[in-house]
Amino acid sequence: MGRIIEDSFYRYCLEQNAAREVDRPFCRHDFQHMLDVARISYILMVEGNQLSEFICQNRLGNHQAAKEVVYAAGLLHDIARWQQYDTGEDHALAGARLARPVLERAGFLPHEIEVITRAIAAHRRGEPRGGLLGRLLCRADDLARPCALCAARGQCYKADSMDALRETLVY
Numbered sequence: 001m002g003r004i005i006e007d008s009f010y011r012y013c014l015e016q017n018a019a020r021e022v023d024r025p026f027c028r029h030d031f032q033h034m035l036d037v038a039r040i041s042y043i044l045m046v047e048g049n050q051l052s053e054f055i056c057q058n059r060l061g062n063h064q065a066a067k068e069v070v071y072a073a074g075l076l077h078d079i080a081r082w083q084q085y086d087t088g089e090d091h092a093l094a095g096a097r098l099a100r101p102v103l104e105r106a107g108f109l110p111h112e113i114e115v116i117t118r119a120i121a122a123h124r125r126g127e128p129r130g131g132l133l134g135r136l137l138c139r140a141d142d143l144a145r146p147c148a149l150c151a152a153r154g155q156c157y158k159a160d161s162m163d164a165l166r167e168t169l170v171y
Helices: 002-006 008-020 031-047 051-057 063-076 081-087 091-106 110-122 128-143 159-167
Strands: none
Touching: 002 008, 002 063, 002 091, 008 081, 008 091, 031 051, 031 063, 031 128, 051 063, 051 128, 063 091, 063 110, 063 128, 081 091, 091 110, 110 128
C-alpha cells in the first residue's frame, strides 16, 4: 500500500480532487475517504466470511494478498473524481483506467490488477461485472460517508438513503 500512497500520479490525483472540491459542501473524495472505504470493504469481507472465497475465486494465494487487493481498490476507487468534474466522464470508469499504471508500478500481478480495476469500474452501483469486491466497494463507499455529522445534510440527495443503509447494520 505504501507504493500506492507514495506514487506521484496517485498524489497528483488526490491534489486534483481537492482542488475541484475546495468549495464542495458535501463529502470529499480525499485520502481519508479512500482509506475509510478500503478499511470498511475489508471488514465487510471478513465479517461476511467471504475472504476465503475471494482468495480462491481470484487466485490470490493467501490472506495478505487478498487484503492488499482490497485495500488497493479502496485507495484507488475515486482517483478520477476530478476528471468527472472536468469532463463529465464517469469517475469509476476513468478511475479503473488511471489505476492500472499505479498498480503496475506498485508491483501488483496482472490478474490482481484485473480484479482491482473491474471492482473500481463497477463501484458506483455494485454491478455484477465488478464481482464481490465491486459490490463491497459500493457498500463501503456509502458506509464511509459521515452523514449524521454533515452540515450540508439538508441539501444532500443521498442523506435519506444513507440513513436507511445504516439502519440495516447490525453492530
